[in-house]
Amino acid sequence: MAHSQKTDLRIGVDSGGTFTDFVIHSGGQLTVKKVPSTPADPSIAILQGLVDLLPASQALIIHGTTVGTNALLEKKGGRIAFLTTAGFEDIIFIGRQTRKHLYSLKGEERSYIISPRLCFGLEERILAGGRVEKPLRKNDLDRIINILKKEKVEAVAVCLLHSYANPVHEEVVAEKLGQAGFKVSSSSSLLPEYREYERASTTVINAYLLPVMDRYLGELQGKLEGAQLKVMQSNEGYISAEKARQEPIKTILSGPTGGVVGALHLARAAGFRQVISFDMGGTSTDVSLIDGRIKRSTENLVGDFPVRLPMVDVHSVGAGGGSVIYVDKGGLLRVGPQSVGANPGPACYGLGEIPAVTDANLCLGRLDPEYFLGGRMKIYPERSHRALETVARKIGRSLVETALGVVAIANASMEKAIRVISVERGYDPRQFSLVSFGGAGGLHAVEMAEHLMIPRVIIPRFAGVLSALGLLLADSVKDYSRSFIRLAQKTDPEELERVFGQMTEQALADMAEDGFSPEKVLVERQLDLRYLGQSHELTVPYRPGHFHNFSYLQEFHRQHRRLFSYYHQHRPVEIVNLRVRAVARAQKIKLRSYERCPEVPAAARIKKQWLYYGKEKYRVEVLDRSQLLAGNRLPGPVLVVDAESTTFVPPGYVATTDSFLNLIIEKAGRT
């Protein structure tokens, strides 16, 4: 395989949304492209976009895909079976024995991706320490394999009790199933960590996606005529298409992850390392905190099911441009979480009557009806007025008061999401910059930042293709974990070193297989720690050979204190998991920097319109973003429109265009 670092042509392809986005890096130049998506077979749009670039056997293509997510959410994965220890066949269905809604007399509908008929128990038992209590009976397995063949099962998930401590039985089962021609997802190789339900759920979802992703990526690879195909994972780095076909669950949130990586790199280039990414779209808003590096979490739910693999810590809230505005039974004005969706869309789209957040913005003059989506889409302001007027009458307020209320309420729920990832985790928003992208973000970002006392909003250049740009800039990352349950004070340092050593070897071998020689790979070690008796772990870095000075323990106490405002200096600390993370850095891409020009953006002026803010009405300039030059200074109130979105700079704020053509918005007088 060609060495990926030598390739000249590098392409980020994000096929999640309405458009399939391409960011192409070639000969030191970045170019951007958008092609309407083809959801039934996303590869059609991808090939259309690549048509004048292929055949290019030197090309490195990094792909962000929602094929896996959609298969799971729409329940269109493979036909799968589940094998576990006898007596525990139902664990997927029992879950954590809770109901979703505490107060509901209606009952709850549940649908699973696996049929109870295809869950089998094996006569075997391994105990907590890893000791085999009851050996595996092989003829038992042969009987099940026959049933699986008759049932035309495509993939099998295997999760035996305590296999994280001793994988011997799972290995035998996986081998036999593989020989019999099944695709296998084995819990001890995918996620060797304790807690059987979460491990089983992760393994089962992986099995479910195996046939779909194998087919999709296999076919795409075939059509790419020798270009190298990589797939973005949910953990901020990419893996080879071959690996993604074996462990598709690792790519489940590949789309949103690209956006966060893009936000990190653009902000860093502009000189900001502490960033909150804010992606407000039509139905929801995703936020994520970057404290010099991207935060990750293993406590993830995808749909209703836990996936315990490290993923970029993206917090979602049901607030977007399409969030429904209504008055509830008690007379309160409510916004969302339901959405009008793309069809009928907000009332101004001309198809429906239900007012949404976009309608409120239109009524406030914060959108220019002639330049919606860069003028590509016709909208009807009078329909927004009519729809919102109905709501205003119900609460006895004027149209403008109601629209301002809608914006404030939508901002409050997004503000809450940002609090969860910042204040709740011990970070002070005042030290961060908000990087806003997504269709609706620019209208809300500055007001929200003001409430959270975030001093700066960055609307990046490339905001419309930030996910694809993130793919292009991403590193290759592989994560490994293993449960290792011991008291820290009683752990044998040599044993710890030995296990870490094995994991590191595995990581380097896998990286070598992808064409990265060991000197190109950065290996980090981490420990999941908790006070003895707790059930929530914190992940702290561990440097080889640093066992005896217990610096990792100090780091644990420090983190515990930051997160929870107290710590127990003398309480025994328990090691739960060992983690190894291998990173091969991507080739650096230099963003083009522009000469500073005069402060007045004369060429960008389009028109003037009325806009409402607070209790006042303003006559504001509407500017065309594509005509802004580096060094332009835009005192608010002003609107900036581009092909994807509109940015509102309120009175008292100033936007400046930096040398990379990002818009940087700060309080007037600060700059």
Added chain:
Amino acid sequence: MSQFDPIELELFKNLFTSITEEMAAVLQRTALSPNIKERRDFSCALFTRLGETFAQGSHIPVHLGAMPLSVQSALQAVEFEPGDVVILNDPYKGGTHLPDITCIQPYFVGENLCFLVANRAHHSDVGGITPGSMPLATEIFQEGVIIPPLKLYRRGRLNEEVLSLFLANVRTPEERRGDIMAQVAANSRGARRLGEMLARYGLEKLTLYADQIQVYTEKILRATIKAIPDGLYEFEDYLDDDGVSPKPVKVRVALTVRGEEAWVDFSGSSEQVAGSINANFAVTYSAILYVFRSLVEEDIPFNTGLMKPIKIIAPEGSVVNATFPSALAGGNVETSQRIVDVLLGALAQALPDRIPAASQGTMNNVAFGGFNPSTRANFAYYETIGGGLGASPGLPGLSGVHCHMTNSLNTPIEALENYLPVKIKQYALRKNSGGYGRRRGGDGLVREYQFQVPVNLTIISDRRKGRPYGLAGGLPGKAGVNLLIRKGRRKNLGSKVNLKLEAGDVLRIETPGGGGYGRPEE
């Protein structure tokens, strides 16, 4: 149309709940008791200076009505000063049962008490005659340490004497200390956020909306009650026994709906009993609020406004309003469920198309403890087991989940086996235990424990004789079974039991199925 600002109140509603959610995040992540951290058996809330709840998050329904009662009793018992933290668990002073410890912190502006923040969490052990503090007792003194409202912190200083008296009376003092500190940390996070809100909006506005949010909730509940046809609806059902005598215990309700208000009358229920399944008033109150809150389809904030349109008649000295010093440990977990069952049974006559059949009607409390040779320390463990939900008119009942008054998580088997000398032999759905009907009741669970060391075991469960009722012609769910399997011989343990088990003994619990709805195969 409305007397409050429909925009600002919505904003404040969001802000209030975000505070209680943040408190919950702190408590869950730092506590040591499995009940708190894994099973989320806790609640966090904000109160006006009069002790009215204006926001409550992460609710365990059984804490709903009891939280304001305990804050009110603390307000009566102690003179709050800035920097104080008050703890209490006395069920006769607003507590639920002894393992639930409430921690209250006042919020002062200058010298004026303006708000209180509080949380309540289920501790693994608070002393008493058996490990886990869920004994089959006959008076409350046997159930553990009783803590009346006491200052754990006085003007910001920890009162070590109060804490050490408490810790000296429990089996796992280090764990208790950790849990209490987690509760204190959660409150101080809540108080800090309240302070930030105060700085942003001012005291006047905050006080106004703390009141208005209750008016809003009350208004929606009134509209909900108004939609129930006026009338008198009666229903009765039984608990198997009280663990002391084999006599069934009756819970009877007469529900009167008139306009926007409801009268809930428990006259005719059994007298309080010798065993521990007595409910104090706070528990009964919580169960009633749970039912009415569930009738509301909107997502409304929980606060004292819910209590205003409901009048309760619970005769003193009865099993739904027991007097000191009755034993109470099981009233909170078992009798509360039966109170819900009878209320829903009454409501089904008024709203036949909305009310589901009976759910498992028990929490299947299992507590055990002993000496763990591998850690050379005593251990105490407590868990509850899900079962079948009753079928609703539109859907079959869920299987293997907790119903009504609790929604606590199970403990992972791999966690249990790593930390305790016990092996789980089976954890499965109990097939065909749900009642037949046009909609099937949900199935119960089977959980089989094998103990590797001798343990002292207590089970408080119900619906081992009586069965969860079906509705509209649906059949009842199967009754549960508690079995001891010793050297191959099976022994039925009944609903409630305390006994010493030997190493190698197997305990098999089969939980009840939910009732069915509608005649099968119509």
